[in-house]
Amino acid sequence: MPTLSIQGRKVQVDDAFLSMTPEQQNAAVDEIAKSLPGVATGRQPGGLSDAAKTGIAKAQELMTLPEEERRKLLPPADPNTGQPAGVPAFAPGVPGYNRLTGEIDGEDAVSKIRTASGGILEGIPIVGPMIRGGVDRAAAATIAAMNGEKYDDVMRRIEAGTEAEKSMNPKLNTAAQVTGAVAGTIPAMAAAPEAFGIGAATKLGKYAAPVISGTLVNGADSAVRSRGDARETIKGGILGGGLGLAAPIVAPLIGKGVKAIADNVQLSSIAEALVLDKSATKVLANAVRQDAVEPGALSQLGENGMLMDLGPNLRHTAGAVAATPGEGKAIVRNAIGARDAGANWRIRSSINDTLGEAPTPSRIIDRANRNQQYLQPEYREALREAAPVDAAPIARYLDAEAQTLRGDAQKGIQRVRSMLDYAPTPQEIEQARATGQPVRSGLVTDAETLLNTRHAIDDLLQTAQGTNHVNALTTARQAVDDELAASVPGIKEVDAKYAELARQKEAVQRGQTVLSSGREAPRPDELADEVRQGALPQGLQVGPSAVPLRLREGARAEIERIVGTNANDRVALQRLIKGEGDWNRARLSSLFGSDKAKAIIDLLDRERLFNDTSNIVTRNSETAARIAARDAIDGGGSSGFGVREGFIAGGARGAARAAATRSVERVIDALSNGGNDKAISDMARSLTGGPQQSAVLDALMRAGQGSRLQQSQVDRVARALLLGGGSTAARP
Known part of the structure; x- marks a missing residue:
C-alpha cells in the first residue's frame, strides 16, 4: 500500500488512491491533513469537498475491479520511495513546505x-x-x-x-x-x-x-x-x-550589567592563571590600577625591586598583609628586612661599578707636591745656562707703583722692591772693611735670586687680601717672570710642568665642592666651562691637561665621603648627592657623562623608594600591633586610623587612602578569618616578587583595567536592540 507523509506523519492509503486525478489526490490529502489532530489546514469545517467526494467514489469503483486490471489503471510510483507520481508528499503548513514544488526546502x-x-x-x-x-x-x-x-x-x-x-x-x-x-x-x-x-x-x-x-x-x-x-x-x-x-x-x-559580568569573567580567568584567590587578585588589581602603574615599571627598579614598591596603594596592601599574623606576614617582613640589610653594600658596589674606586684627595695632593719637588733639578739645569738679569726696569716700575699705591697694595710692592736689592754676604762686608772700599750694593743680577723672588711673590699672593693688593702683586710677578724668560733659556718649559701640577691640586679641591649647595659651588654651566677649559694645555705644556681628571677625582671622593657618613640614611644620601633641583644631575653629567650620572641618580632614587616602602610597610604593621595591644589592655575595640583621621591628616587624598586601606584590610581579615591563609601568603609572595613578576604585573594591570568591553558600547547596542530589534522580534 502507498504511504503518504502528511504534516510530518506517515499515512497509508489503499491502491484506489492512485487512480485519482492529481486534483482529486490533492483534495484527498487536504482532507486527510484536516482530520489529523492538532493540524490546521485553513479550510472551514463542514464536510468533504466535491473534488474529494468524486475522488473517493472513483476509488471505490476502482477497488471492485480485479487486481491486475486495477494495477494497469494506476499511475506509476517512485521505485525508491513508493510515492505515487504527481502526488504531493507534504501538505501546506508543514515547516519548509514549498508551495510550487510541494517539497520541503531549507534544511541544507x-x-x-x-x-x-x-x-x-x-x-x-x-x-x-x-x-x-x-x-x-x-x-x-x-x-x-x-x-x-x-x-x-x-x-x-x-x-x-x-x-x-x-x-x-x-x-x-x-x-x-x-x-x-x-x-x-x-x-x-x-x-x-x-x-x-x-x-x-x-x-x-x-x-x-x-x-x-x-x-x-x-x-x-x-x-x-x-x-x-x-x-x-x-x-x-x-x-x-x-x-x-x-x-x-x-x-x-x-551596559553596567554586561560590563560587570565581563570584568568578573576576566578577573576569574586571571586569578586562575596566577593561582591566586579571586578576592586577593581583585585587591592587588585595584591597587595596581589606583597607583597608575605603567607597563615595565617593575623591571625599571632593578633586581631588588618588588611589586609593593610601585605605588602607595600597593605599599599599604603589603602593610596590611604584614600586620596579619601568619606566613604572609613573615614573607613580607623577611623580604623587607633582607633588602634593607644589603642597602649599604648595594649602594657602594653600584657606585664603584659606575664611577670606579674612590681616591683619597690628600694622597693626590701629596703626590703632586712631590712631583713639583722633583722639578728642582730641571730648574738648576736651566739656571746653569742663564745670563745675568737686568732688574733695573723692574725696580723703576715698582718705585713708581709705590708712590701711587696705598695700604696693603703699597706695602706689598715695597716688599717686592726690597727683594731686588743686592744683599752682600758677610764675607763681602768684611772684605770691604778690610780694604776700606764701599760695600757692594745695587740690584740683583743673579737669575737664581730673581727666581726666588718670584717664589716669594707667589707666597705673598696666597695671603693677599683685597683686589688692589692681589692685582699689584700679580703685575709685579709678571714683570719678574718676563725677565726670567728672557734671561734663562728653558725655564718656561719647567714652569709649565710646575703650573700643571699646581692646577691639578686646585682641581682636586674644586671637585670636592661641585655637589655643594652653597655659593662656593659652581653653577652647571660654569662647571662645564671649567672642565672644557681645564683640558687645554697652558703655557708651553705639551698635551692635554689632567685638570678634568682631578675634578672628577675630587667629586668622586666627595661622593664617597657622603656615602660613608650617610649610608644608613638613604633619604639624606639621595638629597645630598642628587640635590633638590636638577643642578647636581647636570654637574655629574659634565664630570662623568650623562649615562653614568643617570645611573647614579636612578640608584639613589630607587634606594630612597625602597626606604619609603620599608617605612610604610613596617610602620603599618607596628601600628596595627600597637592598636591590637591597646585593645587587649582596654578590653574594648578601636576604630584605628579611619577615613575621618585620614581626612584630618591629609585632606581628601588622605581620606581616600584611608578608605582604600580599610577596604584592603577587610578583605585580608575575611581571608584570614575564613582560614584562607594560603591566599594571604600568595598575596605576600606576589607583593615581594621582583622583576620576574613582570608577567604577574601585566596580568594584574589587565584585571584592574577590566575587560575591553566598554559600557558605552554595550549601551548603544542595547538601545539599538530595543529600538530596532524589539520591533523586529515582534513581527509575525
Whole structure:
C-alpha cells in the first residue's frame, strides 16, 4: 500500500488512491491533513469537498475491479520511495513546505546561509524590505537571462523558496533580522547621537528624543512592511515610542550589567592563571590600577625591586598583609628586612661599578707636591745656562707703583722692591772693611735670586687680601717672570710642568665642592666651562691637561665621603648627592657623562623608594600591633586610623587612602578569618616578587583595567536592540 507523509506523519492509503486525478489526490490529502489532530489546514469545517467526494467514489469503483486490471489503471510510483507520481508528499503548513514544488526546502547549509544573509538585509529598518526585494529581483533577472526563462516564473520560484526557507528556520530568520535591525540602527546613533538621547544635556532631551526617534523609525518601518496599512503603521509607531522611552533607562543598566559580568569573567580567568584567590587578585588589581602603574615599571627598579614598591596603594596592601599574623606576614617582613640589610653594600658596589674606586684627595695632593719637588733639578739645569738679569726696569716700575699705591697694595710692592736689592754676604762686608772700599750694593743680577723672588711673590699672593693688593702683586710677578724668560733659556718649559701640577691640586679641591649647595659651588654651566677649559694645555705644556681628571677625582671622593657618613640614611644620601633641583644631575653629567650620572641618580632614587616602602610597610604593621595591644589592655575595640583621621591628616587624598586601606584590610581579615591563609601568603609572595613578576604585573594591570568591553558600547547596542530589534522580534 502507498504511504503518504502528511504534516510530518506517515499515512497509508489503499491502491484506489492512485487512480485519482492529481486534483482529486490533492483534495484527498487536504482532507486527510484536516482530520489529523492538532493540524490546521485553513479550510472551514463542514464536510468533504466535491473534488474529494468524486475522488473517493472513483476509488471505490476502482477497488471492485480485479487486481491486475486495477494495477494497469494506476499511475506509476517512485521505485525508491513508493510515492505515487504527481502526488504531493507534504501538505501546506508543514515547516519548509514549498508551495510550487510541494517539497520541503531549507534544511541544507546553503538554505540556512540564504536565510541568515537575507534576514540581515531584510531586518534593516525602513529600507530593509526594499533592499531584500532588490537583491531578489536582480537575481531573478540574471537567472532568467542565463537560462532563457520568464522573469515572472523565476521570481515566483525565488519567492516560494524564500518562504519555505523562512518557515524551516524561523529562529535563524528572526535572529538575522534582529541583527540587521541593530546593525542598521547603530550607524544612525553614531551619526546623530542626540536624536536618540545619547549624550543629551537635559532630561527632556534624554527621554524625549528616543521616544520621538523610536516612534518615527518603527512607524515608517511598519508602513513599508505593511505596504501602507494605517493600522500596522500606528501599531509600529506606538511600539517604537514605548521602546524608545525604555531605552535610556534599560540600556545603561544592561551596559553596567554586561560590563560587570565581563570584568568578573576576566578577573576569574586571571586569578586562575596566577593561582591566586579571586578576592586577593581583585585587591592587588585595584591597587595596581589606583597607583597608575605603567607597563615595565617593575623591571625599571632593578633586581631588588618588588611589586609593593610601585605605588602607595600597593605599599599599604603589603602593610596590611604584614600586620596579619601568619606566613604572609613573615614573607613580607623577611623580604623587607633582607633588602634593607644589603642597602649599604648595594649602594657602594653600584657606585664603584659606575664611577670606579674612590681616591683619597690628600694622597693626590701629596703626590703632586712631590712631583713639583722633583722639578728642582730641571730648574738648576736651566739656571746653569742663564745670563745675568737686568732688574733695573723692574725696580723703576715698582718705585713708581709705590708712590701711587696705598695700604696693603703699597706695602706689598715695597716688599717686592726690597727683594731686588743686592744683599752682600758677610764675607763681602768684611772684605770691604778690610780694604776700606764701599760695600757692594745695587740690584740683583743673579737669575737664581730673581727666581726666588718670584717664589716669594707667589707666597705673598696666597695671603693677599683685597683686589688692589692681589692685582699689584700679580703685575709685579709678571714683570719678574718676563725677565726670567728672557734671561734663562728653558725655564718656561719647567714652569709649565710646575703650573700643571699646581692646577691639578686646585682641581682636586674644586671637585670636592661641585655637589655643594652653597655659593662656593659652581653653577652647571660654569662647571662645564671649567672642565672644557681645564683640558687645554697652558703655557708651553705639551698635551692635554689632567685638570678634568682631578675634578672628577675630587667629586668622586666627595661622593664617597657622603656615602660613608650617610649610608644608613638613604633619604639624606639621595638629597645630598642628587640635590633638590636638577643642578647636581647636570654637574655629574659634565664630570662623568650623562649615562653614568643617570645611573647614579636612578640608584639613589630607587634606594630612597625602597626606604619609603620599608617605612610604610613596617610602620603599618607596628601600628596595627600597637592598636591590637591597646585593645587587649582596654578590653574594648578601636576604630584605628579611619577615613575621618585620614581626612584630618591629609585632606581628601588622605581620606581616600584611608578608605582604600580599610577596604584592603577587610578583605585580608575575611581571608584570614575564613582560614584562607594560603591566599594571604600568595598575596605576600606576589607583593615581594621582583622583576620576574613582570608577567604577574601585566596580568594584574589587565584585571584592574577590566575587560575591553566598554559600557558605552554595550549601551548603544542595547538601545539599538530595543529600538530596532524589539520591533523586529515582534513581527509575525
